[in-house]
Amino acid sequence: MITVxxxxxxxxxxTAVDGISFEVRPGxxxxxxxxxxxxxxxxxxxxxxxxxxxxxxxxxxxxxxxDLHNPGRQVGVMLDASAQHPGRTGREVLRLAAIQIxxxxxxxxxxxxxxxxxxxxxxxxxxNYSLGMRQRLGLAxxxxxxxEVLILDExxxxxxxxxxHWMRGLLRGFADGGGTVLLSSHLLHEVQVIADDLVxxxxxxxxxxxxxxxxxxxxxxxxxxTDDKALHAALRRAEVPVTDIASGLVVDAxxxxxxxxxxxxxxxxxxxxxGGSEGLxxxxxxxxxATSREGTAA
Amino acid sequence: xxxxxxxxxxxxxxxxxxxVQPTSTPGADGRPxxxxxxxxxxxxxxxxxxxxxxxxxxxxxSISLVVVAxxxxxxxxxxxxxxxxxxxTALPLALLLPILGIMAxxxxxxxxxxxxxxxxxxxRGRVVVAxxxxxxxxxxxxxxxxxxxxxxANVIGAAVGDGSGAWDVTWKVGLGVxxxxxxxxxxxxxxxxxxxxxxxxxxxxxxxxxxxxxxxxLVSSLAEPSKWLDLNQVTEPLFxxxxxGENWGQLSTSFGVWVxxxxxxxxxxxxxxxxx
Numbered sequence: 001m002i003t004v005x006x007x008x009x010x011x012x013x014x015t016a017v018d019g020i021s022f023e024v025r026p027g028x029x030x031x032x033x034x035x036x037x038x039x040x041x042x043x044x045x046x047x048x049x050x051x052x053x054x055x056x057x058x059x060x061x062x063x064x065x066x067d068l069h070n071p072g073r074q075v076g077v078m079l080d081a082s083a084q085h086p087g088r089t090g091r092e093v094l095r096l097a098a099i100q101i102x103x104x105x106x107x108x109x110x111x112x113x114x115x116x117x118x119x120x121x122x123x124x125x126x127x128n129y130s131l132g133m134r135q136r137l138g139l140a141x142x143x144x145x146x147x148e149v150l151i152l153d154e155x156x157x158x159x160x161x162x163x164x165h166w167m168r169g170l171l172r173g174f175a176d177g178g179g180t181v182l183l184s185s186h187l188l189h190e191v192q193v194i195a196d197d198l199v200x201x202x203x204x205x206x207x208x209x210x211x212x213x214x215x216x217x218x219x220x221x222x223x224x225x226t227d228d229k230a231l232h233a234a235l236r237r238a239e240v241p242v243t244d245i246a247s248g249l250v251v252d253a254x255x256x257x258x259x260x261x262x263x264x265x266x267x268x269x270x271x272x273x274x275g276g277s278e279g280l281x282x283x284x285x286x287x288x289x290a291t292s293r294e295g296t297a298a
Numbered sequence: 299x300x301x302x303x304x305x306x307x308x309x310x311x312x313x314x315x316x317x318v319q320p321t322s323t324p325g326a327d328g329r330p331x332x333x334x335x336x337x338x339x340x341x342x343x344x345x346x347x348x349x350x351x352x353x354x355x356x357x358x359x360s361i362s363l364v365v366v367a368x369x370x371x372x373x374x375x376x377x378x379x380x381x382x383x384x385x386x387t388a389l390p391l392a393l394l395l396p397i398l399g400i401m402a403x404x405x406x407x408x409x410x411x412x413x414x415x416x417x418x419x420x421x422r423g424r425v426v427v428a429x430x431x432x433x434x435x436x437x438x439x440x441x442x443x444x445x446x447x448x449x450x451a452n453v454i455g456a457a458v459g460d461g462s463g464a465w466d467v468t469w470k471v472g473l474g475v476x477x478x479x480x481x482x483x484x485x486x487x488x489x490x491x492x493x494x495x496x497x498x499x500x501x502x503x504x505x506x507x508x509x510x511x512x513x514x515x516l517v518s519s520l521a522e523p524s525k526w527l528d529l530n531q532v533t534e535p536l537f538x539x540x541x542x543g544e545n546w547g548q549l550s551t552s553f554g555v556w557v558x559x560x561x562x563x564x565x566x567x568x569x570x571x572x573x574x
Contacts, residue, residue: 045573049417050416050417050573051572051573051574066420068420075417077417079413080413083410083411084410085348085405085409087348088347088348092347096343096347097414099336099339100336100337100418100419143318146319146320146321147320147321148322170318173318177318177320180320
């Protein structure tokens with residue numbers, strides 16, 4: 001369980017995170033989406049006690065992060081996979097974390113096996129790791145203490161497609177077992193597959209928030225029939241907002257509602273589908289375009 | 299949960315679901331924080347498990363070795379006493395021990411490992427304490443090694459060469475060396491915590507005392523306060539085992555100015571700075 005309430009961070013006159021509130025329930029995966037520099041990382045650093053918030057606050061498992069007892073056993077955190085001492089081996093990095101949180105040497109081997117780092121790779125210095133390998137090491141470190149909650153900043157960064165697929169499976173399984181997962185990304189389609197809920201942030205503010213299905217169906221329903229004119233009239237009579245497009249109609253209602261009306265009117269449907277992610281994608285792209293011009297990374 | 303086997307990459311293993319299950323860990327409520335013993339263990343390990351840390355120790359011992367060997371080969375017989383051997387081994391250590399402390403203090407920030415360290419122990423004050431204890435322990439080990447090494451050299455000098463082999467180190471000198479080294483380690487830590495940047499801290503810890511010494515030699519009115527504020531000057535009687543009451547007072551004031559104040563300031567910085 002993660003609760004974020006009115007979390008705000010200001011640097012001088014620049015507001016990096018502007019009063020965001022959301023919740024991540026146990027058993028769910030929440031995708032924290034936003035373009036680079038939107039304030040995702042700053043928000044996540046505040047949730048984990050690394051950055052003091054200007055106002056507002058957050059709790060993990062019902063407590064402010066700094067009040068957690070041995071947080072490594074309760075919350076798995078990966079904020080920046082490249083923030084590792086280049087002179088240590090992968091195994092040594094995990095060994096240090098294991099000593100600090102009090103888990104066995106055997107758990108280090110388990111975690112390495114879990115993320116698919118071989119013995120030979122674990123013995124190499126982090127300096128010689130690819131981004132993907134560092135990402136795996138970071139995940140291993142987050143999973144080391146068998147936590148109930150995972151907070152991961154851009155975990156799919158640098159992973160190959162198969163690695164991303166594998167990570168989705170891992171996080172899905174973790175959430176299905178009752179775990180809480182918050183992961184950030186600047187790629188919509190990357191989290192779309194795995195997240196239950198989405199929180200979209202731009203310029204420090206939440207611009208869209210809700211279950212994935214809810215947000216995706218916002219695009220309305222696209223329908224095409226043998227007699228679009230008659231369908232249009234019927235939808236109007238049912239007081240459902242409808243717009244003509246080049247190939248069919250876009251209706252602001254569930255596909256079921258549209259299908260029922262068509263059935264009542266005995267109109268043959270050729271195509272009936274949720275608007276899909278186009279609307280969300282468009283919104284996301286406009287956010288990206290707007291913030292990328294500023295060129296500052298938070 | 300299963301991965302498609304493309305045959306090209308054996309990197310993603312079949313998952314054993316039990317290994318990624320969220321596990322509720324009952325927190326011993328009322329006592330947040332990682333036990334100090336584990337924190338000190340981790341900090342000690344961090345100082346010696348990197349190439350930089352290991353080389354630091356190797357360089358320290360090698361310089362001592364060379365200096366002592368030089369004394370063994372070219373030294374006059376009456377120079378080859380335990381006191382001199384100890385003094386020669388101690389010379390490079392006095393210079394390099396602060397750097398050991400600095401590296402322990404700054405690594406979390408210069409290598410950004412603080413991102414992990416401070417999420418695993420968000421009560422940063424405890425990490426600061428653990429670093430101080432760990433650096434002192436390592437400093438003590440190095441000091442003990444210097445004592446043993448100097449003793450060996452003294453025995454060799456007397457047996458093989460024409461060294462006098464005199465054991466002219468009193469317990470006061472011995473204790474003074476240990477205390478002096480501890481002060482140097484702490485000074486390094488303090489400067490490291492204040493600057494949180496390895497090169498800055500090293501330059502400052504080497505330069506500032508020197509600048510102070512030069513300033514004193516140029517401005518005669520500084521000569522009197524300097525007796526109380528020059529860490530190099532006030533540790534001299536400590537190493538020679540001739541501390542007087544006034545000397546202790548001078549040592550305390552210098553310690554306060556060069557170690558305690560920066561240490562407190564640095565600890566405050568570590569506890570309040572944003573970790574990025």
